[in-house]
Amino acid sequence: MKIKFTKMHGAGNDFIVIDAINQQINLTPAQWRQLADRRFGVGADQILVVEASEATDIDFRYRIFNADGGEVEQCGNGARAFVRFVTEKKLTAKTELKVATMKGIIRPRLEADGSITVDMGAPVLLxxxxxxxxxxxxxxxxxxxxxxxxxxxxxxxxxxxxxxxxxxxxxxxxxxxxxxxxxxxxxxxxxxxxxxxxxxxxxxxxxxxxxxxxxxxxxxxxxxxxxxxxxxxxxxxxxxxxxxxxxxxxxxxxxxxxxxxxxxxHVMLSGPAVTVFEGEITLPAED
CATH class of the missing domain: 3.10.310.10 (Diaminopimelate Epimerase; Chain A, domain 1)
Structure with missing residues (x-):
């Protein structure tokens, strides 16, 4: 299975970002772990998956997998990388997005100076x-x-x-x-x-x-x-x-x-997001 990917980071928190709109992605936890492995894969803290939204009022769906292969709810630095990715790949012309995550909607914004601000919602304190x-x-x-x-x-x-x-x-x-x-x-x-x-x-x-x-x-x-x-x-x-x-x-x-x-x-998070390189990796099929 060949997968095209982009390696990115936000303040050193590094990601593999995958376009799942223009390629079919259906990996097992073991395959996510191999991708994130720094010796046997590409290497990353998290893997970010960009998907089309099923709702007309939502721009994208955004999924996050940790290096251990588990899917998690949220990633603030990843949200900034997400915006940089969909902008550079011309998947959107918008500078303000509405994105669905496992835990709800986030609203990231590309600023005029190139930095990215993400509305992370209100903290949950109970x-x-x-x-x-x-x-x-x-x-x-x-x-x-x-x-x-x-x-x-x-x-x-x-x-x-x-x-x-x-x-x-x-x-x-x-x-x-x-x-x-x-x-x-x-x-x-x-x-x-x-x-x-x-x-x-x-x-x-x-x-x-x-x-x-x-x-x-x-x-x-x-x-x-x-x-x-x-x-x-x-x-x-x-x-x-x-x-x-x-x-x-x-x-x-x-x-x-x-x-x-x-x-x-709401908590507002601002900071950089940088593209490092692009590539393609072949993952062995799972038995």
């Missing part, structure tokens, strides 16, 4: 909707935020649990450089209180408009940037009373900008 099991836990209120204790690796961390279309656990650390993501990331991702697993965010606050962030992503491990993780961290920091919108998010792969006015207002 634990049962993240989902996060709070049975038997005692929370601590910090300004407008609710911090929950989580037992990992023999100690307790205090974190915010929220969803940006996918689940996030955000904690504040003194230094992201000293955070042990290799140890703590998997422990948080697979914690029993997150039935759908979770993205683990480690946030260092530099000032009221600037943070540094590392994210251990569900199904991908640590990535150089995470768009929904940046949104979740900023929402948590603003709710804790420690940040003011807009916030510059410094990741290991680049810089993102997040704006959120609190409450039920």
């Amino acid at each position: 634990p049962e909707q993240v989902p996060f099991d709070v049975t038997g836990l005692s929370s601590t209120d910090v300004a407008d935020d609710t911090l929950w204790p989580l037992q990992i690796n023999g100690r307790t961390i205090m974190m915010s649990a929220l969803s940006m279309g996918n689940p996030h656990a955000v904690q504040i650390v003194d230094s992201v450089d000293n955070a042990d993501l290799a140890l703590d990331g998997p422990a948080i991702e697979h914690h029993v209180r997150f039935p759908n697993r979770v993205n683990a965010g480690f946030m260092q606050i530099l000032d009221r408009h600037t943070i540094r962030l590392r994210v251990f992503e569900r199904g991908a491990g640590e990535t150089l940037a995470c768009g929904t993780g940046a949104c979740a961290a900023v929402v948590s920091g603003i709710r804790r009373g420690q940040l003011d919108t807009p916030v510059r998010v410094e990741t290991r792969g680049g810089t993102l900008s997040i704006a959120w006015n609190g409450g039920t207002s």
